Amino acid sequence: MAYQPDRSQYPQPRPDGSLDIDLRSGKYLKLWQGPQHPGITGNMSLELTVCGDEVVAGRTHVGYLHRGFEKLMERRTFIQCFPIVCRICVPEPDFNEYCYAAAVEELAGIEVPERAQWIRTLILEMGRVNSYLMYLGGQAGAFGQAVIGQWTTYARDLMLDRFEELTGARIYHMFILPGGVRDDLPEGFGRRMEQTLREIEEILEEVREVMFDNAVLKRRAIGLGHIDPALLDAYGVTGPTARAAGVAKDVRRDHPYLVYPRLAFEPVVAQASDVHARADVRRRDLLLSIDLIRQILAGMPGSGAVMTALPNVLHWKIPRGETYIRGECSRGEYGYYLVSDGSGYPRRVNVRGPSYTHAVALLERLIVNVNIADVAALMVSLHTYPPEIER
Template identity: 40%
Template sequence: MGETKLFFGPNHPGMHGNFSVHMYVEGDIVKKARPVPGFLHRGFEKLMERRYWYSNISLIPRICVPEPDINEICYAMAIEKIAKVEVPERAQWIRMIVLELARIANHIWTVGGIGGPLGLYTASHWGVADRDRILDIFEALSGARVYHMYIIPGGVRKNMTPKIEEMIWKTLDYIESRLPDYENLIFKNRIVHSRLRGRLILTREQAVEMGVTGVGLRATGVEYDIRKVDPYLFYDRVEFEVPTATDGDAFSRVYLKFKEIPQSIKIIRQALEKMPQADRVNVPIGRGNGLRRIVPKGMAYAHVESTRGEYGFFVVSDGKNKPYRVAVRGASYPQGLYGIEKYLPGTRIEDVPIWLATMDVCAPEIDR
């Protein structure tokens, strides 16, 4: 039997994002796989170097659509390090709340979304509907549901009102009440176990060699989370756990995402209780007016724990009104390129979307 070339994506309903995998198969077995990004946004790094510092705030969220806020915080933190700016305390707590809401929204979408390639469409519908409740919060807070442009260098764009805080409390209670339903529908489902248990295993050594972080690494037993190993914002002032597993398979990766949701709920509740009441939520950075501010000379790297692992921005300023260099450390870059080529050969055709879903491959941050 000879090899047949199959195109999985970018328009396949099982593809996660605007991405493509060219598969060379014999029967149902993948013999060779080649990732093909570049069907959506491209060249963010060079685009950022051609725009004013503040103009980039509307550009960077698009580097990863499901979790845009991590780009805002990394960019802002790097600039704040260079300019040696102290962000108001209330703004720091608000940033934490936004990031954890984004984490819940992405996790619940991904956990429900695993039902797509498995034929469990009820889970997919649940995930989209419940994520929408968090998008309602973002819309009330920033005026936008997907690209918020809310976290800015120096703080956040505007204050969080008591009405929005109440909205967050109610949404957290609702999401928490829904978790047993997800547990019963997905993680106690025989089909899910047969499709995910013992499939697409990544060992600790393979994960470390490839540079995988996030649940891909924690599923191998490594408790590595930037919020713990290098705390930013006020993560060292709240209590939360980092769930881990040891099997390193597709099931473990999805289940860890699910187990992180109540931890994010716990963090947000603590942040709402600890956050001081204040009017000031941002400070000016650099010299100049409006978009044409000048950031002092210097360089900085800022990283955070995204839903896919370590996500970072390396920013260089030459003292002008535009960045001299911006480099993005995309969390899904290793598993989205090297991982596909090395670890998909030998698997079955139906395992390909499972790899993309459980390893959280976000296409735009690869071809950035």
């Protein structure tokens, strides 16, 4: 049932603006969505208060996979943190590696070879393709289009093949480490990547026709989960969610890093700021990533070092200081705040994932007045990954 303009049967606002919800009145039901639920991204849960089939209040709950990464890193040497960081975000782990490595390099005064900068950019764009493909499947699935997820999972597998031949791993690549990257591109990598990109493009064209031209998606996603652009800064909204609201926030352009200043691109934007606009921005951003991968492979220097000599990492002390390094991941601003006290261990590592703001304060605001059946689609549209909330 759509949103009912007659609000007489729904909770009335108190003077402070909050809703007057009396759970003993028999008009409301507490409904838990998650932590194990197909309509939840990752392991978190939504505590919904529903009136009829409309959500009148929602609280988010995290903590189901807290592993204490930030604390663990305080007891490990700088190089020992490197294999830990990628595990903070499963679907797009490489941003953790890049941000951590760049933060350590900055505090330690390490120069990274140029070719390594190109390979890092390549890896990050490959990861973005993977993450968006996973998102498209989830977003379509939330509207009952299960087949899209099967197609995009196949397409993602093709990119995982490229990851495997480049890094030796499909999920946690552990490839971008302080000083550069672990290895150079294998022989013939560019040719095989081009083949993969073409196949993904073909699949995306079918996804566009079947998913985006679908009447069900248009009817349900247009107008759902509208974010007022005036709220973007108040709620720390970044990435495609901000770009779908007409604000071209993109760290790749706003705070250029790696070789992005040498690549030609414009951030993808839309205006409607609803679930449909966010899905469309991500689909077009995916095509942009494919284009960027081609630009990177064409523009990369033919040869050169990919790793700089590091001091003995077992006795590596980094001068006292603090810094913040950010990148534009598929969900928005991803950043690492690193503090060194001059010892061989980080004093503090704080991971700033976009889900931290999108999946808690923003989601709790957007979820009010949404139909129960649309909650999953709304949550997926924010493209949140809970591990980066609880780190």
